Amino acid sequence: MVTTTKHPVLSPRALNRATLDRQLLLRRSPLGVEDAVAHLLGLQAQNTKPPYYALAARLEGFRPEQLSTLMESRAVARIVTMRSTVHTHTARDAVALRRLVQPGAPDRELAVFVGRKGLDGVDLERLAARSRELVEERPHTPKQLREELLQEWPDADPLSLSVAARCILHLVQVTPRGLWGRGGQVALTTTDVWFGDAVPAETADLDETVLRYLGAFGPASVKDMQTWCGLTQLRAAFERLRPRLLVFQDERGTELFDLPDAPRPDEDTPAPPRFLPEFDNLLLSHADRTRVVTPENRSRSWKGNQAFRVFLLDGVLAGLWHLEETKERVTMAIEPFEAIDRRQREELLAEAERTLEVMGPQGVPYEIVFRAPER
Structure with missing residues (x-):
């Protein structure tokens, strides 16, 4: 959004240093692995190794076994969340953020498959109930889930059936998938089964998530956050929070919001080299990526x-x-x-x-x- 109101201007280099600091990339952080995953609101995990390399670039003393152990104990998990892509989240965020972003990319992806006619004649409520029954009985690979669902709807498109189940239900990729040094097919069950009573079935508070996003990726515009999470119409949340935030603008006049006590280092602060994995969230979480690319x-x-x-x-x-x-x-x-x-x-x-x-x-x-x- 371009505004005529004059706010302090942040150069691309100043935005770069602020974002690198929030992303734990100006200096390696002493944070524990679980705390770092929470601070970063998850790690992009389309492939299995990127979360490990992402943390190796950010944390002091990191060893891959630390994240793997947390996955095995179900303190963190792999799940489709932001932008309908796989992320590694803490257990609480896996549940709460997945519920928050449901009206965004998951629902839009489902609408695409419905529009392609691959689900003609399929009752989506019944599909969701049958899919839940199957994956809660035992984890299913997408192929296994498709084969089971085809018995109910033999005329449907097989891929559309499994994608619909994934979009409607909140499905975790169970271990050993994602464990360091171990292989495993994608196999799915619900967050209810995987986490049990250890994690409340709560939806993340939108205003709190805005603040967390700014803490990890700010200063940022409304459009930046919408790009990160896949939700739209977030302007109202930012306006509610405006009295609690600082407002800047970039060199084109776009409003940028930030937490008052968040670090904004001098733009001449040294930035050491860092090796990042494919799909690192640093490169995917702003509409305007010129601060890093x-x-x-x-x-x-x-x-x-x-x-x-x-x-x-x-x-x-x-x-x-x-x-x-x-x-x-x-x-x-x-x-x-x-x-x-x-x-x-x-x-x-x-x-x-x-x-x-x-x-x-x-x-x-x-x-x-x-x-x-x-x-």
Whole structure:
């Protein structure tokens, strides 16, 4: 939203440093793993390893086993939430945020499949009840769920049936899926079964979630938060909270809201290199991403629907990194978008070594190579 009211202007670099600080990327945080997952309102988890790499870039003393243990104990879990994509959340957020975003991307995705006629003749209430019965009896893979539902609705589109169940019900991906060093197919059950009475069936308070979003991603506009969570018409919540917030604007005049006591470091604060996983929330949680991605580089971290692993230099997207793992050796290839100087190379090498020492298999040697970007 463009406003004629004059508020203090925050440059892209000032926004960059503020966001990096909220994202625990200016310096590694001493936060515990569960507290960090809560602070960040979850970690993008379309693939199984990104949450681990996301925390390795952000936390002091992190070991992958720490997150894996929390998953195994059901203190955190994998579930479809924001933007109808898989995130790793604390148990409480897995329930509360999933309920909050239901009118957003999940309901819109369901409407798309209904509109494609793949669910003609399917009673959605009955589908939800039957799906709940199946996955609560025992976890089902999407394929198994489709096969069971096809027995009830043989003329329906198989994919539409399982997607509808996923959109309507609040389904957790059960372990061993997502555990560090262990494989497992996606298998689903309800949050009610997975968490039991340990987590209340509450919907996250919208105003509180706005404040939490600003604490993790601010300063930010209304549109920024809508992009992050997949909900629309959030202006009223921001207006309710306006007396409790500071208001800035970017260089184009867009209103940016923030918590009064949130950190906004000097724009000259050093930002160390960081290696981030594909789909990291730093890159997906604002409508205007110029605070971390220059317009010329925005398309270079994606191909089709696939995101690449990226690294930051001076706080902004500066290149890609690739990992090749065998039983004999781990190779990290660093691919800058532009030429880098000796100091930047040395800093990247140091950060790459730390990343591999934390995340690499114990006892397996590694090497780090630089290569020219693919054009």
